[in-house]
Amino acid sequence: MFMKKKSVVLLMLAWFFGATGLILGLFFEPLWFARSGSLIVLFAVMSEYSLLHGELNRLYARLEKVDADMDMPDLTPSKWHLKKVWLSHITMVLGTLIWGFGDLLL
Numbered sequence: 001m002f003m004k005k006k007s008v009v010l011l012m013l014a015w016f017f018g019a020t021g022l023i024l025g026l027f028f029e030p031l032w033f034a035r036s037g038s039l040i041v042l043f044a045v046m047s048e049y050s051l052l053h054g055e056l057n058r059l060y061a062r063l064e065k066v067d068a069d070m071d072m073p074d075l076t077p078s079k080w081h082l083k084k085v086w087l088s089h090i091t092m093v094l095g096t097l098i099w100g101f102g103d104l105l106l
Contacts, residue, residue, distance in 0.1 A: 006047075007084055008047075008084065010047035010050060011043070011084070011091060014042075017036050018037075018094075021037070030102070037095050037096065037102050038095075041092055041095035043091075044092040044095055047084075047088045051081065055077055063075075
């Protein structure tokens with residue numbers, strides 16, 4: 001059960017550290033915002049890996065059940081999975097920009 005939600009938890013952690021870094025950057029030192037970008041990217045990459053690993057496991061499990069005389073089942077990922085993939089990509093790009101230019105943005 002946790003494996004299915006692992007990518008969502010990791011994305012939530014990425015956005016949590018981004019918000020925390022923004023608050024610390026606004027009230028204390030702008031470098032905290034830039035440094036939080038590294039954690040954003042770290043958790044987004046971990047989420048991306050989790051999504052890829054989970055999808056490959058599901059694909060292999062479904063392919064093992066296919067016999068030679070059966071039609072090929074629909075192996076496309078769900079729309080929810082694709083949305084999580086795009087959110088991971090966007091989080092990685094934003095985290096990289098924050099990591100590189102976060103102190104200058106504040």
